[in-house]
Amino acid sequence: MTDRRKGWRHIADYADKPERLLVGLMSGTSVDGVDAALVRVSGSGRETRAEVVASAMLSFPDDLRARVLDLCHGAGTPEDVSRASVALAKEYARAVSAVLAQAGVPADDVDAVASHGQTVSHTVGNGPHRATLQIGDPSTLAYHTRIAVVSNFRTADVAAGGQGAPLVPYVDWCLLTHPSHSRAVQNIGGIGNVTYLPADAAPERVLGFDTGPGNMLIDLAAQWASDGEFAFDRDGAIGARGSVVPRLLDSLLTHPYLTAPPPKSAGREEFGKSFFDALLTDWGPRLATRRDDLVTTLTAFTAASIADACDRFLPESPGELIVGGGGTRNPTLMRMLAEKISPVPVKNHESQGINSDIKEAMAFAVLANETLLGRPANLPSVTGASRPVVLGTVTLPP
Amino acid sequence: MTDRRKGWRHIADYADKPERLLVGLMSGTSVDGVDAALVRVSGSGRETRAEVVASAMLSFPDDLRARVLDLCHGAGTPEDVSRASVALAKEYARAVSAVLAQAGVPADDVDAVASHGQTVSHTVGNGPHRATLQIGDPSTLAYHTRIAVVSNFRTADVAAGGQGAPLVPYVDWCLLTHPSHSRAVQNIGGIGNVTYLPADAAPERVLGFDTGPGNMLIDLAAQWASDGEFAFDRDGAIGARGSVVPRLLDSLLTHPYLTAPPPKSAGREEFGKSFFDALLTDWGPRLATRRDDLVTTLTAFTAASIADACDRFLPESPGELIVGGGGTRNPTLMRMLAEKISPVPVKNHESQGINSDIKEAMAFAVLANETLLGRPANLPSVTGASRPVVLGTVTLPP
Numbered sequence: 001m002t003d004r005r006k007g008w009r010h011i012a013d014y015a016d017k018p019e020r021l022l023v024g025l026m027s028g029t030s031v032d033g034v035d036a037a038l039v040r041v042s043g044s045g046r047e048t049r050a051e052v053v054a055s056a057m058l059s060f061p062d063d064l065r066a067r068v069l070d071l072c073h074g075a076g077t078p079e080d081v082s083r084a085s086v087a088l089a090k091e092y093a094r095a096v097s098a099v100l101a102q103a104g105v106p107a108d109d110v111d112a113v114a115s116h117g118q119t120v121s122h123t124v125g126n127g128p129h130r131a132t133l134q135i136g137d138p139s140t141l142a143y144h145t146r147i148a149v150v151s152n153f154r155t156a157d158v159a160a161g162g163q164g165a166p167l168v169p170y171v172d173w174c175l176l177t178h179p180s181h182s183r184a185v186q187n188i189g190g191i192g193n194v195t196y197l198p199a200d201a202a203p204e205r206v207l208g209f210d211t212g213p214g215n216m217l218i219d220l221a222a223q224w225a226s227d228g229e230f231a232f233d234r235d236g237a238i239g240a241r242g243s244v245v246p247r248l249l250d251s252l253l254t255h256p257y258l259t260a261p262p263p264k265s266a267g268r269e270e271f272g273k274s275f276f277d278a279l280l281t282d283w284g285p286r287l288a289t290r291r292d293d294l295v296t297t298l299t300a301f302t303a304a305s306i307a308d309a310c311d312r313f314l315p316e317s318p319g320e321l322i323v324g325g326g327g328t329r330n331p332t333l334m335r336m337l338a339e340k341i342s343p344v345p346v347k348n349h350e351s352q353g354i355n356s357d358i359k360e361a362m363a364f365a366v367l368a369n370e371t372l373l374g375r376p377a378n379l380p381s382v383t384g385a386s387r388p389v390v391l392g393t394v395t396l397p398p
Numbered sequence: 399m400t401d402r403r404k405g406w407r408h409i410a411d412y413a414d415k416p417e418r419l420l421v422g423l424m425s426g427t428s429v430d431g432v433d434a435a436l437v438r439v440s441g442s443g444r445e446t447r448a449e450v451v452a453s454a455m456l457s458f459p460d461d462l463r464a465r466v467l468d469l470c471h472g473a474g475t476p477e478d479v480s481r482a483s484v485a486l487a488k489e490y491a492r493a494v495s496a497v498l499a500q501a502g503v504p505a506d507d508v509d510a511v512a513s514h515g516q517t518v519s520h521t522v523g524n525g526p527h528r529a530t531l532q533i534g535d536p537s538t539l540a541y542h543t544r545i546a547v548v549s550n551f552r553t554a555d556v557a558a559g560g561q562g563a564p565l566v567p568y569v570d571w572c573l574l575t576h577p578s579h580s581r582a583v584q585n586i587g588g589i590g591n592v593t594y595l596p597a598d599a600a601p602e603r604v605l606g607f608d609t610g611p612g613n614m615l616i617d618l619a620a621q622w623a624s625d626g627e628f629a630f631d632r633d634g635a636i637g638a639r640g641s642v643v644p645r646l647l648d649s650l651l652t653h654p655y656l657t658a659p660p661p662k663s664a665g666r667e668e669f670g671k672s673f674f675d676a677l678l679t680d681w682g683p684r685l686a687t688r689r690d691d692l693v694t695t696l697t698a699f700t701a702a703s704i705a706d707a708c709d710r711f712l713p714e715s716p717g718e719l720i721v722g723g724g725g726t727r728n729p730t731l732m733r734m735l736a737e738k739i740s741p742v743p744v745k746n747h748e749s750q751g752i753n754s755d756i757k758e759a760m761a762f763a764v765l766a767n768e769t770l771l772g773r774p775a776n777l778p779s780v781t782g783a784s785r786p787v788v789l790g791t792v793t794l795p796p
Contacts (some may be wrong), residue, residue: 008409009772012407123480138550155536156793
């Protein structure tokens with residue numbers, strides 16, 4: 001009746017395997033779909049080696065996306081949460097199948113699926129009711145994939161008094177710590193975030209926080225400048241055409257987020273639509289005939305906010321800045337960032353053998369690797385937790 | 399950094415331990431509080447031996463109870479679900495501490511906590527969106543108890559196409575199957591439910607379903623008959639005083655639930671306040687001067703519905719009826735049941751060495767025992783699942 005290969009003995013024996021195969025799954029705040037990365041992992045901590053063997057992106061059906069977005073916006077009953085959790089897990093299972101099919105790897109060869117889940121609530125401020133909720137039912141996922149599932153990575157850190165985020169700095173520490181010089185690892189997604197890795201760092205010396213806007217403001221400005229034709233500034237073309245408006249840039253650089261000390265995290269609340277709309281009220285009329293200038297100025301602001309964070313909050317100028325995320329595909333932003341942060345050299349993740357497009361899905365495979373070794377993988381210096389804790393829960397396949 | 403005693407190796411080595419110590423936690427639909435049972439378990443399946451070493455009941459704070467009841471009634475956002483899940487887990491942790499303190503057992507000696515959690519949504523009818531949601535964050539529980547947690551027992555059975563319930567019949571099969579004669583194990587809580595165990599039964603021959611009302615209707619009638627003075631018919635005193643109203647009893651016995659074939663489950667929807675109120679509309683005026691008769695008649699109906707279910711749906715008259723639950727403290731109900739089911743002998747759980755008051759908490763310790771052995775513990779013949787599956791997820795302590 002019991003397939004020992006799939007039981008707890010198999011989980012315990014995981015530690016003895018020189019090489020392990022995991023599927024990392026990440027479904028982010030945009031709720032577009034789920035990224036799946038088949039990852040070959042060995043070692044642990046700074047000895048970790050992780051190689052993405054294959055990757056796949058699966059878009060969610062529109063109705064599911066709408067249901068999940070409603071939940072993220074605080075609308076929906078416990079029943080809606082429960083049903084969406086199962087529906088998402090079925091999509092995750094399809095993404096696992098897709099990436100395994102692409103790689104020609106049978107499910108039996110995979111040690112575990114590392115599922116971040118979909119965050120539908122994250123309330124980790126001060127007070128007695130700190131909590132975070134990721135949905136995507138692991139039993140459903142394990143049932144349909146026939147693979148053990150590691151999930152709910154953020155709850156243990158929150159239980160230990162942390163923010164439950166960010167968790168990727170641990171993975172940066174594993175994979176990108178340099179033996180002899182420090183590094184800052186800058187991700188530019190909707191929001192920008194940085195991990196600071198001292199040379200040959202012990203984990204307790206790693207820092208990590210959101211630097212401010214990533215592509216969020218540039219996207220909104222590009223939409224405005226193109227009258228809605230473009231969703232974002234492709235290849236940084238609009239930003240390259242316009243000019244920086246110095247008075248606007250100066251005013252943006254007084255944003256209180258920039259001077260607030262870490263730990264700190266930013267989101268749509270700080271740099272989303274309502275911030276942009278307020279900006280337009282002031283500056284829209286003045287820039288009506290030179291809309292590109294708003295894109296250029298916000299690109300400069302984004303670059304400056306990253307350089308400013310490094311200046312202000314890192315204990316030293318990093319030996320290198322390793323950039324990743326969608327923002328690296330905006331050459332205007334990259335040029336401005338390189339100028340601002342000079343003489344610190346700027347490199348991309350690919351120079352370190354990491355595909356930045358699939359980095360988050362890969363990162364959760366690395367975090368699950370630690371979970372399956374029974375090792376803590378939060379960084380109290382980054383999340384604010386009182387101690388290191390083992391992250392996640394494990395669900396056996398049927 | 400890693401305490402191997404608490405890691406996956408410890409979980410895998412669980413199978414080699416001749417005797418294991420678990421804390422079972424059950425918080426039921428009334429949301430009054432949580433029952434904790436410290437249970438010494440050995441074996442597996444029909445070789446299982448389970449002994450309750452100590453037990454404790456912890457009441458929830460009123461505000462938490464109110465928040466959770468709101469969720470159960472479909473009111474509350476994803477944030478409310480998330481926060482209540484953490485708040486409940488902290489109460490569960492207190493219940494674990496209480497039962498360990500009472501027994502003088504250190505947390506380090508306990509292999510795992512088996513946490514049923516609080517069901518806030520259970521929608522397992524036909525259709526594509528079948529799901530069940532139990533809250534009580536296992537990471538929070540593991541963090542505060544420093545003990546591994548087994549939780550979310552129902553989701554895997556639902557993923558496998560089952561109702562996710564009932565799960566206790568598996569435990570009845572483990573502990574109460576008789577080698578040479580069949581048994582029916584009848585629980586009388588708010589609702590009545592039965593497990594049928596053929597002599598020396600293989601698991602696939604076990605049946606289980608809700609028989610109909612348990613104490614629910616008797617309680618409501620006692621409240622009415624006493625003008626709200628009594629919450630229930632203590633010692634069956636009111637029921638013993640009144641007389642059965644034959645026309646009312648006959649009419650109750652035509653309730654379609656009684657003839658519906660299993661698998662079936664009953665709840666407040668079938669036998670709750672609205673059913674009782676409709677009954678009062680018809681019969682209240684006629685019984686105004688002899689209200690006790692309503693209590694007596696509903697007690698007789700409850701007894702008859704149990705005997706009727708045995709007659710109608712069990713493949714044979716059971717060799718014994720083993721009763722448990724609060725209803726066993728109503729001698730009037732017990733007398734009527736014994737009459738109705740005669741010549742089948744009626745025994746209580748205590749005659750089998752099981753304290754029926756703490757049975758459910760103990761049952762989840764037995765289910766967790768199977769989870770930790772990597773063994774399935776649902777009964778497809780009872781839940782309707784397509785196959786046996788390993789139940790639950792495991793969360794390591796920090």
